[in-house]
Amino acid sequence: MRRLLFTNGTVFDGTGAPPAPADVVVEGDRIVAVGIGLDGDDAVDCTGRTILPGLIDSHVHLMIDGLDPLGWLHDPFSLQFYRAATSMRKTLDVGITTVRDAGGADLGVREAQRRGLVKGPRVQIAISMLSQTGGHGDPWAASGCHVPIFVPHPGRPAGVVDGTDEARRKVRELVRAGADVIKIATSGGVVSARDDPRHGHFRDAEVAVIVEEATSAGIPVMAHAAATDGIKTAVRAGVRSIEHGIFLDDEAVELMVENKAWLVPTLIAPHGVVRAAEAGAAISEHVLEKAHLVIRAHRESVRRAIEAGVRIAFGTDTGVTPHGRNLDELALLVECGLTPAQALRAATREAAQLLGTTDLGTVEPGKIADLVLVDGDLSEVDTLAERVRAVYQGGVEV
Template sequence: MRTVLQGGRVFDGSGADPADADVALENGRIVEIGSSLDGDEVVDCAGSTIVPGFVDSHVHFMADGNLDPAVFQATPFSLNFYLAAERMGRTLASGVTTVREAGGADLGMKEAQTRGVVAGPEMLISITLLSQTGGHGDHWMACGEAVPSFSIPHPGRPTGIVDGPDEMRVKVRELIRAGADVIKVCTSGGVLSPRDDPRHGHFRDDELDVLVTEATAAGKWVMSHAQATDGIKSAVRAGIRSIEHGIYLDDEAIEMMVDRGTYLVPTLIAPMGVLEAADRGVNVPQYAIDKTHQVMEAHRDSISRAIDAGVKVAMGTDSGVIPHGQNLREVHEMVRCGMTPAQALAASTSVAAELLDVLDDRGTIEVGKRADLVVLTGDPFDTATLGDQVGAVFQSGHQVAGAVTIGA
């Protein structure tokens, strides 16, 4: 079957302005782009804009804005996987067709999507985040027990607490054995973790060097939760591919990222999600609320300066901190930090696909690429309303969400 998205405009993901064109799909691929194209099935896209499927570089499907530790404590372990399946479908319906799962999802969840058991974005998984003792992934409390979180260890998800180069080498190999596509490490403290400070760098250079060496040997990239200035610089020096959050960027860190081509994944809506959860009555721990207020101004200032300096920025939301399905809010927040709408859309498609090393397969609208596409019913440069514009979502050429009717 040859399907044609007809009569609309095309934003190809490169950052160029939209242009009138039809897009023909066959066998899950884009086979032709032009005018007056014919097909066995036709989608009337008059007045709409066709964009590449969005790529979210940072999500957590095992959480959903439920930031009260008591929620995790009261949730049966296996129920989390059923809840995650619904969140995956919600994310796909929002127009996100590919994600990098930044901690929580295991190989079984990825396989469920790949085999078509559940609907959701295609996933690159990190399984769990690597943290030093007392770091962002360590939920130990003063009572002597750990607060339950979305990453409880099980046979497919090893514990992520690691100290020293030798332990790091073993842990990276464990994660690769478990099916990790990418390795995630925390080179600083964070906001939602109880016993650390987002201004403090974590792990030493020898530990990070071993991490990157082992990941590279297995053909894997590394992503770093890095909020502290020192933690950001340590990650960049070690050759880590992307900085997640980047809250306390100084001029030297920005220059290092530009020089080395390190990507920045801002996750601007994540701190917003913490305060929004508290506003809607979620029992968010006070330490998380306090640290969110501490970082928000610095976060936006850092991202704005990085954008202005030319750091490569890829969209990532940290969804899970904020409820899933609101992913496209991040596009508007990048615009508020200084990107043009075209740049923010490119960051959410082609640049994010480049970060995930899948740009040869998706992320732009080109002949031969996978037909992951979104039909937007409004102006794509009106980023404040982007989430409300999703009329249809296509994944590998199949309509998987949306109300647009296919007619002969």
């Protein structure tokens, strides 16, 4: 098997060690050596560049590309799958080689990438978000119409459930449909029409049975949780990650630390709502008000969580914002207290640990050779996306 040598570069390995000059050798789809003075059959000159692990976005929506409510109403049903293929390519182009789709993508999307039918990041799927009636995932509108963002189909069950029996059955349906993770909404949200992100949703028993069923299937639970009460309910029940975490108080932060729960901040998401409205998207006044409401509280909560030592994994809610702009999140994480190196570790090793992908996330022997070559200084995270020069997935340049 031929050895591919990445030489003359600096390696940011994602383990916590500072960047340092080193060579990386790849055989097949695996890293086999990292060090100085290595050799190979073919060489990639990395002079002036840093070699990073493939980046991981823990919260995306591949089936949409920016907020466009009217477009979703009028687009042909199958167009979303073609859009996903384009979104996957945009994601790969900025160095993100793995994503967790937090709702929308079904088993076919995951399989299309795995089988090489489309180029894109490796995909974990939640398929549909579980929501109570009147919750973040309920598509009912005041007109009486039902206007879902993700129309149910045979591979994407509807997600509105009430009570423990309905919740248990729906988790089993999602597992049957191929879900890698179960997503629930334990609070209201921003882009949904008839709920409030400050209100907790689902009762303790409902969340407990969801976690029980997911655990029995060997998969974790992620929670859309903006409201303080919704965050606490999720963490106490054993949910693995809190998505957004907009209204954290000290008790919620302490619970997250004690239970080793992850926070996936998605700081760019409410900004995306505001920008979409400014660009002319048909965003309701109520939704826009909620976006403005949460932005300041969101940053303060993430800052509090970072100071307390809550585990942070990189995630963006991209789809709410346009694909290919994912790395804008890095600068916001730095503003909230992470160093640039910590923000990059949140997008590599930490995100890999959250997703349970132990063979990704670092540049070490034995790991899958997902690698990104970047020009210039890694500390300038606000310009990182435009300095990506090559992306390798499993040792193959993509």
